[in-house]
Amino acid sequence: MSHSQSASQTAGPYVHIGCTASVAGLENMYGGCDLGADIFPPNVPGQKIVISGQVFDGAGDPVLDAMLEFWQADATGRYGANGPSGGWARRAVDAEAGRYRLETLLPAASGEEAAHVKVWVVARGINLGLHTRIYFDDLPQGQDPILVAIKDPGRRSTLIAQRSGDDGYIFDIHLQGDKETVFINV
Amino acid sequence: MSDNGPFNSQDMSLQPPALTPDYRSSRLRAPHHKLLSLEQGAGELAGPAFGQDVIGPNDNNLIINYAAPGAAAIGEQIMVHGYLLDENARPVPEALLEFWQANAGGRYRHKKDSYLAPLDPNFGGCGRTITDEMGYFSFRTVRPGPYPWPNGGNDWRPAHIHFSCFGQGWAQRLITQMYFEGDPHIQLCPIVQTIPDPKAIERLTARLDMEHTVPMQFRAFRFDIVLRGRGCTLFENKLEGN
Numbered sequence: 001m002s003h004s005q006s007a008s009q010t011a012g013p014y015v016h017i018g019c020t021a022s023v024a025g026l027e028n029m030y031g032g033c034d035l036g037a038d039i040f041p042p043n044v045p046g047q048k049i050v051i052s053g054q055v056f057d058g059a060g061d062p063v064l065d066a067m068l069e070f071w072q073a074d075a076t077g078r079y080g081a082n083g084p085s086g087g088w089a090r091r092a093v094d095a096e097a098g099r100y101r102l103e104t105l106l107p108a109a110s111g112e113e114a115a116h117v118k119v120w121v122v123a124r125g126i127n128l129g130l131h132t133r134i135y136f137d138d139l140p141q142g143q144d145p146i147l148v149a150i151k152d153p154g155r156r157s158t159l160i161a162q163r164s165g166d167d168g169y170i171f172d173i174h175l176q177g178d179k180e181t182v183f184i185n186v
Numbered sequence: 187m188s189d190n191g192p193f194n195s196q197d198m199s200l201q202p203p204a205l206t207p208d209y210r211s212s213r214l215r216a217p218h219h220k221l222l223s224l225e226q227g228a229g230e231l232a233g234p235a236f237g238q239d240v241i242g243p244n245d246n247n248l249i250i251n252y253a254a255p256g257a258a259a260i261g262e263q264i265m266v267h268g269y270l271l272d273e274n275a276r277p278v279p280e281a282l283l284e285f286w287q288a289n290a291g292g293r294y295r296h297k298k299d300s301y302l303a304p305l306d307p308n309f310g311g312c313g314r315t316i317t318d319e320m321g322y323f324s325f326r327t328v329r330p331g332p333y334p335w336p337n338g339g340n341d342w343r344p345a346h347i348h349f350s351c352f353g354q355g356w357a358q359r360l361i362t363q364m365y366f367e368g369d370p371h372i373q374l375c376p377i378v379q380t381i382p383d384p385k386a387i388e389r390l391t392a393r394l395d396m397e398h399t400v401p402m403q404f405r406a407f408r409f410d411i412v413l414r415g416r417g418c419t420l421f422e423n424k425l426e427g428n
């Protein structure tokens with residue numbers, strides 16, 4: 001190795017200017033299109049689902065300035081097979097309750113890994129972006145290496161989205177505290 | 187070295203820890219549990235890609251990309267340029283870089299920024315580009331102003347530009363900040379000082395680059411970004427004489 005990795009710095013409270021300009025109030029930037037608004041191009045086959053939830057801090061208060069990115073396999077378990085950025089999306093949480101909503105397709109398992117959506121969380125106060133995963137409570141989890149590695153069932157449950165309604169799943173992210181989400185060093 | 191092997195693990199001695207009490211916002215937002223280590227799978231090795239078709243002609247010129255026709259942002263005009271590389275000193279080509287910053291007075295164009303410095307009607311504060319086959323990138327902007335921020339004391343951010351970097355795999359995703367050589371606030375800033383190694387701070391500090399400074403027009407600043415490499419072992423290092 002001849003170079004050292006660049007250090008991370010917080011995305012800060014104004015990350016939206018750079019990453020989701022319309023949320024910051026720059027509606028006409030980049031032709032009004034935020035990158036990652038749609039996770040797959042239209043007509044990619046799969047079961048439509050909606051994942052939604054909130055982000056909370058260690059005091060249980062909603063985090064109002066987070067940006068989330070999502071990266072997932074398609075309904076056949078392949079990554080990046082549906083256009084160059086297919087399977088990737090980005091959301092700013094809302095400024096009222098730290099809420100997000102992702103309309104996507106149910107991913108399939110990939111190798112040993114159970115079906116899941118990868119999440120990356122940045123915000124003011126987060127020095128190094130946090131990786132986690134969303135698994136689904138009504139899908140088989142088999143011998144998924146991450147879930148198997150988490151011995152405490154309470155901790156494991158922080159990675160499992162709960163089915164709610166016909167096509168919906170609820171997945172909250174707790175940065176700290178009793179319900180702290182499991183974060184991953186990828 | 188392998189092109190498809192796992193990415194080298196994150197060098198945590200160069201990265202800021204999650205909990206850095208002097209940066210107050212980290213106190214309630216730092217996870218207390220250790221990160222769970224993961225063997226990278228197909229999804230960590232792959233990542234989204236963005237073609238030139240997402241980039242508009244002025245996306246890498248913040249001086250004019252939000253300005254009225256014929257107008258320009260107020261402030262000292264600069265160029266920022268450099269290379270996106272990995273630890274093996276190999277270029278990271280075709281990678282999307284997004285950048286955002288305050289205006290020359292230190293004010294962000296953001297609903298939540300209420301600092302007394304005025305907004306510049308001709309400055310939006312964001313841009314983006316895609317690295318070329320050598321990992322090279324450049325953009326034009328105005329030098330951002332330092333600004334005060336609520337952290338419990340008299341805290342001012344050094345002038346800085348935020349960078350979002352995609353690499354070739356999800357494991358390389360990085361957000362960081364670029365500082366300017368000679369800024370006395372670098373030493374004083376609790377956010378900069380979350381980084382434990384002074385050399386790592388130096389690497390986030392852009393250098394005045396007179397070679398690319400254009401006489402009577404603008405100064406150039408050089409800033410390189412290094413993402414995690416893949417498949418590099420000590421043995422291979424020796425073989426290649428790195």
Ligand SMILES: [Fe+3]
Binds near residue numbers: 343346348
């Ligand atoms: Fe900033």
